[in-house]
Amino acid sequence: MALHDLAGARDEGVLDDLAAFAAELCGARIALVSLVEEKFQTFLSRVGTDLAQTPRSQSFCAHAMHGLHVMEVPDATRDARFADNPLVTGAPYIRFYAGAPLVTREGVPLGAICVIDDQPRDGLTPFQTRGMEILAAAAMARLDARRVARERREQNARVEQTQAALVDSELRFRTLADTMPQMVWSTLPDGYHDYYNARWYDFTGAPAGTTDGKGWNDMFHPEDRERAWQVWRDCLATGEPYQIEYRLRHFDGTYRWVLGRALPIRDDAGTIQRWFGTCTDIHEQKLTLEEREIISQELSHRIKNIFAVMGGLIQLAARTHPEIASLAGDLRQRLAALGRAHDFVRPHSPNSRPSAQQDSLRGLLEQLFAPYEAHPGERLTISGVDLDIDDRAATPLALLFHELATNASKYGALSNADGRVTIDIARDGDNVRITWHEQGGPAVTGDDALGGFGSQLIELSAVRQMGGSVTRDWRPEGLHLIIEMPIASLSRARPA
Structure with a gap:
């Protein structure tokens, strides 16, 4: 409890009355209510002296406040603690001192209420001692009341400041939200819609407040309502960002496509406090x-x-x-x-x-190989990773693998009922390695290794157009061919 917290209690005169009563009770010339701080003791109330404060080193109360009962000094000149004290050797020539400690409920010593005389005494009577203890309790009660009142005023001031800041923040938010071109809305953590900006009402023509709660879904096109509800429920359950396109009813009665987005606002513990979202008109772009x-x-x-x-x-x-x-x-x-x-x-x-993913290398190969087998995977097996392709890569890839499959059906593993072809796709850093392996076909002879137009077409597709390389190995069981090319040549998109 600081000095400024307690000094105000003196203004009402309560401590002055307590000091005056202490002097009268004990028949003493001086009575004080003191507050002992680090370097000084200050007198919150005083009777019989004009002293406002003294150094702590001269304070009798600095000793009294650490006791459990009233401290008495019958003759200060005979007490080693105080015999050389300037207040003893000089004015006010203290001889007798009695002080009751002032201690907070938390056990913190603050000072003392004391009486002082310039004549030695044998001590206080039991009645006077008890009276000093009661006066100390009354002084402490008054100081506590003063502290509680001050803390309440400070708390009220903080609440008022917080409320003012919230009002100002709310005003700023609404001003900002109402000037945005998008429709802005917010919900409680459970998804209850409790705010829309002016743009929402301008766009929909709905009366203010009619779309609160679940009323917003009625503004959607009937075909989009269930889908929008499902996406919103999933986001509320998972906390994932909300994004969806739907048709929103315009004030003229038509429906326009909008993009709805929302993000959760979380506290330090990760708990969702609110959702803030926007609706952007994308009808023309759509x-x-x-x-x-x-x-x-x-x-x-x-x-x-x-x-x-x-x-x-x-x-x-x-x-x-x-x-x-x-x-x-x-x-x-x-x-x-x-x-x-x-x-x-x-x-x-x-x-x-098509059922296969359209930007998929494996999907393209499955399409190309379909004419060469009655059922997918019956004669040609594709294994390994899958990679993205685009329209630029599809043409050379189609020519390349069509040529390989055609040659296999004429001369290689697909020219009889027992042969098979395996294609393995492997990623090696920024390159892709595709291995074409035939087995079970007619035995390979030296004539099979002669290059022709088909070989030139393979070279044109893999090397010149795709920036890769082709390695052939004419094994007895069939052709073993390795194609290597940059992954970047398959798709304009940046590789993952």
């Missing part, structure tokens, strides 16, 4: 993307038709010129492989989208 997708699908459909027309023209030419039938057949198959590669990576509608 329509633009849909138009682009339709146009892209239409162009891709026309390109696919071009492949079909070219295949038909080649077949017609082969009928007219039988001598080129074999060459025409090979050309038609290569065109068909390119068509399958294009169909795999082109934009699709939900109905035409």
Whole structure:
């Protein structure tokens, strides 16, 4: 308890009355209520002296406050502790001293209420001693009351400051939120919507307060409501960020596409305190993307038709010129492989989208190898990792593996009923290694190793277009071929 906390108690005169009564009770010329601090003792109330404070080194009360009962000094000149004290050798010439300690409830000594005389005494009577103890308790009660009142005022001041800060913060937030182009909302930890900014009401035309709680979901398109509810419930359960596109009712009665996002605000312990979210109008962008997708699908459909027309023209030419039938057949198959590669990576509608992942190397290979086996994996087995590809890589990859599969079906492992081909895809740092291994086909002879147009096509695709390398090993059981190329050549996206 600091000095400034206690000094104010003197203003009401209570401590003065206690000091005056102590002097009268004990028939003493001087009575004091003292507060002993580190360097000085200060008199909160005094009777019979003008002293306001003294050095702690001269303080009798500094000794009295550490006792359990009233400390008495019958004759200070005969007490070794005080005989040389300036207050004994000089004014006010203390001889007799009696002080009752002032101690807080927590056991902290503060000072004493004391009486002083310039004549020695034998001591206080039991009645006077008891009276001094009662006066000390009354003084302490008054000081405690003063402290409690001060703490209450400080607490009230802090509460007022906090409330003022909250009001100011709320005003700033609402001002900021209302000037944002997005619709802003917030919820309680359980997901109860309790705030929307002005932009929300301007956009929806809903009366203020009507979308609180669960009313917000009624503003969604009927087809989007259950989906939006499910996503929101999942986020509330997991604490994951909320993001969804849905159609929101506009004030003119139409529905517009918006992007809804929300993040949880957590305390230091990680407990969610609130959710803050936004709704952004993306209707125009959504329509633009849909138009682009339709146009892209239409162009891709026309390109696919071009492949079909070219295949038909080649077949017609082969009928007219039988001598080129074999060459025409090979050309038609290569065109068909390119068509399958294009169909795999082109934009699709939900109905035409292939079951395999469209940016998948393994998915493309499965599409290319489908004509060579009755059931997937029956003659050609793909193992290892999967990697992303894009439309730029699909064409050379399709030509390369179509050529390998065609040669295997004519001369290698796929030319009989017992042969098989395994393809393993392995990642080596920033490169990919694809191993083509044939076994179970006709025995390989030296003539099989001669290069032809097919070999040149493989080199063109793997080396010149993909920036890789091709290593062939003509083993007795079949061709063992390794293709190495940078992963970056497969997709424009940065590799993971």
